[in-house]
Amino acid sequence: MSGGMHRDFEAAMSFLNEGDDYLVVSHVQPDGDAISSTLAAAWLLDRLGKRVVLANQDPVPDRLRFLSGSERILSLDSLAPDLRFKRIVAVDCADFKRIGQLSERFAEGAELLNIDHHPTNDAYGVCNLIVPEAAATAQILFELIAASGHALDAAAAELLYTGLLTDTGGFRYSNTDTRVMQTAARLLEAGADGYRIADRLLETMTLPQLKLLRLGLNRMEFRFDDRVCSMLITPEDMAEIGAAPEDLEGLVNYARNVEGVEAGVLLKGLRDGSVKASLRSGGTLDVAAIASAFGGGGHIRAAGCRLEDDVQIEALLSAIGEALEPR
Amino acid sequence: MSGGMHRDFEAAMSFLNEGDDYLVVSHVQPDGDAISSTLAAAWLLDRLGKRVVLANQDPVPDRLRFLSGSERILSLDSLAPDLRFKRIVAVDCADFKRIGQLSERFAEGAELLNIDHHPTNDAYGVCNLIVPEAAATAQILFELIAASGHALDAAAAELLYTGLLTDTGGFRYSNTDTRVMQTAARLLEAGADGYRIADRLLETMTLPQLKLLRLGLNRMEFRFDDRVCSMLITPEDMAEIGAAPEDLEGLVNYARNVEGVEAGVLLKGLRDGSVKASLRSGGTLDVAAIASAFGGGGHIRAAGCRLEDDVQIEALLSAIGEALEPR
Numbered sequence: 001m002s003g004g005m006h007r008d009f010e011a012a013m014s015f016l017n018e019g020d021d022y023l024v025v026s027h028v029q030p031d032g033d034a035i036s037s038t039l040a041a042a043w044l045l046d047r048l049g050k051r052v053v054l055a056n057q058d059p060v061p062d063r064l065r066f067l068s069g070s071e072r073i074l075s076l077d078s079l080a081p082d083l084r085f086k087r088i089v090a091v092d093c094a095d096f097k098r099i100g101q102l103s104e105r106f107a108e109g110a111e112l113l114n115i116d117h118h119p120t121n122d123a124y125g126v127c128n129l130i131v132p133e134a135a136a137t138a139q140i141l142f143e144l145i146a147a148s149g150h151a152l153d154a155a156a157a158e159l160l161y162t163g164l165l166t167d168t169g170g171f172r173y174s175n176t177d178t179r180v181m182q183t184a185a186r187l188l189e190a191g192a193d194g195y196r197i198a199d200r201l202l203e204t205m206t207l208p209q210l211k212l213l214r215l216g217l218n219r220m221e222f223r224f225d226d227r228v229c230s231m232l233i234t235p236e237d238m239a240e241i242g243a244a245p246e247d248l249e250g251l252v253n254y255a256r257n258v259e260g261v262e263a264g265v266l267l268k269g270l271r272d273g274s275v276k277a278s279l280r281s282g283g284t285l286d287v288a289a290i291a292s293a294f295g296g297g298g299h300i301r302a303a304g305c306r307l308e309d310d311v312q313i314e315a316l317l318s319a320i321g322e323a324l325e326p327r
Numbered sequence: 328m329s330g331g332m333h334r335d336f337e338a339a340m341s342f343l344n345e346g347d348d349y350l351v352v353s354h355v356q357p358d359g360d361a362i363s364s365t366l367a368a369a370w371l372l373d374r375l376g377k378r379v380v381l382a383n384q385d386p387v388p389d390r391l392r393f394l395s396g397s398e399r400i401l402s403l404d405s406l407a408p409d410l411r412f413k414r415i416v417a418v419d420c421a422d423f424k425r426i427g428q429l430s431e432r433f434a435e436g437a438e439l440l441n442i443d444h445h446p447t448n449d450a451y452g453v454c455n456l457i458v459p460e461a462a463a464t465a466q467i468l469f470e471l472i473a474a475s476g477h478a479l480d481a482a483a484a485e486l487l488y489t490g491l492l493t494d495t496g497g498f499r500y501s502n503t504d505t506r507v508m509q510t511a512a513r514l515l516e517a518g519a520d521g522y523r524i525a526d527r528l529l530e531t532m533t534l535p536q537l538k539l540l541r542l543g544l545n546r547m548e549f550r551f552d553d554r555v556c557s558m559l560i561t562p563e564d565m566a567e568i569g570a571a572p573e574d575l576e577g578l579v580n581y582a583r584n585v586e587g588v589e590a591g592v593l594l595k596g597l598r599d600g601s602v603k604a605s606l607r608s609g610g611t612l613d614v615a616a617i618a619s620a621f622g623g624g625g626h627i628r629a630a631g632c633r634l635e636d637d638v639q640i641e642a643l644l645s646a647i648g649e650a651l652e653p654r
Contacts, residue, residue: 170497170498170499171497171498171511171521171525172497172521172522172525172526172529172530173522174522176515176521176522176525177515178512178513178515178516179512180512181508181509181511181512181515182508182509182512184498184508184511185505185506185507185508185509185512186505188503188504188505188508189505194498194499194503195499195500195501195503198498198499198503199499199609202499203499203580203584204584204585204586205581205584205585205586206586207585207586207587210544210547210581210585213544214541214544214545217537217540217541217544218541218545220537253530254532254537257530257531257532258531258532258534258537259531259532259533259534260534282526
């Protein structure tokens with residue numbers, strides 16, 4: 001990768017070489033790239049002969065527990081109460097707050113290596129390895145491991161493949177570039193079982209996920225000449241199905257992916273009567289702009305916001321309708 | 328690629344160089360790889376300065392009509408009645424019969440180049456380029472174009488990417504190997520818009536597809552400790568929804584992909600009262616063996632057969648249940 005202010009692989013390797021004890025963390029509500037990158041960073045620290053603790057504020061999602069080493073990622077509660085960490089590696093955290101309550105366990109004057117691919121990352125580490133054009137943080141770890149001189153084994157390849165696969169939506173999003181495919185080729189060569197990973201993470205549906213999909217499809221509502229498709233899931237639905245919040249992941253895409261639909265909306269009712277709205281667009285509509293008008297945010301194609309009541313739901317849907325290009 | 332009896336790229340290039348007029352054909356009910364490979368072969372013949380006619384017994388599926396040049400693929404009816412072809416390129420046809428009625432238009436003594444990746448291909452051409460370990464026929468055409476010395480442009484890259492993408496189930500099936508990913512990287516580099524292709528072919532759902540999915544999920548039946556999941560779609564359903572047979576593509580995977588399910592079955596009722604069964608397994612069960620007991624066939628993970636009546640449907644489901652490993 002080309003040079004740049006916060007992309008000094010040598011400095012990152014020095015940070016990893018200089019200490020003895022490291023804590024590796026990632027963001028709250030960790031996704032595939034967060035967990036994979038946590039474990040890949042630990043894999044490298046293991047190779048460097050370091051003592052490593054892995055932790056996350058939130059538990060590893062069930063569907064990611066097949067990843068080798070995932071049982072090493074501790075919860076906040078299971079860390080000894082007085083334990084404080086001096087050298088931290090944060091992966092895939094766009095800002096310091098995304099680390100969550102785990103930051104309470106950083107020692108005073110703790111030094112942090114910040115490895116991330118989010119373009120909005122504000123370089124909050126003492127050492128920063130930020131590569132915004134990388135499709136996933138796993139891609140950066142692939143480069144870092146290459147820079148370390150340690151040869152990938154099948155376990156590391158599986159971790160990195162998982163991060164790449166999940167952050168590119170199974171090699172389907174627009175961030176799927178030449179480098180992603182080259183890296184995927186190298187990871188398969190190194191022994192990653194791509195089929196097994198894709199089958200588990202992208203194909204297999206749990207019974208709650210299936211029931212949510214069925215419900216979502218039955219609840220689809222089309223507006224504005226079928227250019228907007230929304231689905232409402234209530235807390236009662238979630239309870240009846242026995243679904244966890246993570247089971248809703250990807251559901252909004254079914255609304256967005258209907259031919260002719262320019263915006264898909266998932267409305268998830270919360271226990272306090274408010275609603276979490278997830279917005280997706282095919283790219284013609286900037287859903288981040290709409291979400292931010294309701295106090296939320298995100299990207300052009302994927303954004304979200306919190307709504308207080310039915311009046312606000314109607315206001316959001318109207319705002320989407322008004323934002324559509326006239327035909 | 329390694330050498331072998333029917334994988335002489337030079338001989339294939341000689342076949343393409345020696346004549347002036349070519350007909351390029353593929354199999355009946357063409358899929359993504361068939362259409363892409365037809366168009367990629369034509370792209371190469373165009374570069375070689377040949378006159379080329381493209382034809383298929385069946386029309387190009389709507390969802391593939393975005394491929395540049397797809398309008399060149401003629402139907403049997405639109406060929407002049409007396410036209411006969413002397414030099415044929417057949418792509419992705421496992422056997423001669425798969426060419427369908429178009430073979431009636433081959434001149435007596437016509438010479439055929441057979442380019443295919445199916446392991447069962449019986450080398451029916453005068454020249455045969457059969458590479459069974461290739462994930463798609465598009466992969467073989469990629470190699471052939473490389474052997475020709477012609478540099479890929481974005482149009483050719485788009486065609487080949489489409490073939491690779493569709494025959495690997497969006498880089499998810501077990502045939503997604505190092506070479507597939509390396510080739511995908513090269514095709515993106517050459518200008519293929521991978522996002523656009525994946526979005527159109529794998530993400531976008533037409534309204535009939537959506538309605539079929541909703542119906543399929545609502546009709547799911549679980550048997551044998553939820554290890555077998557089946558869905559029945561009647562001719563009346565198809566008519567009511569306004570669905571074409573190709574709209575059912577992929578639906579059976581929703582049955583197969585439910586966690587814990589070892590065999591997914593789609594039962595498609597036909598107008599004559601018989602039923603077309605599509606079987607999918609995760610690999611633990613050999614559905615080809617089961618289908619062949621009912622006069623059908625296929626692969627371990629994907630097979631099909633025709634059933635005459637409800638008695639045969641029950642017999643098939645029982646046969647699947649009996650084939651499950653005892654727990």
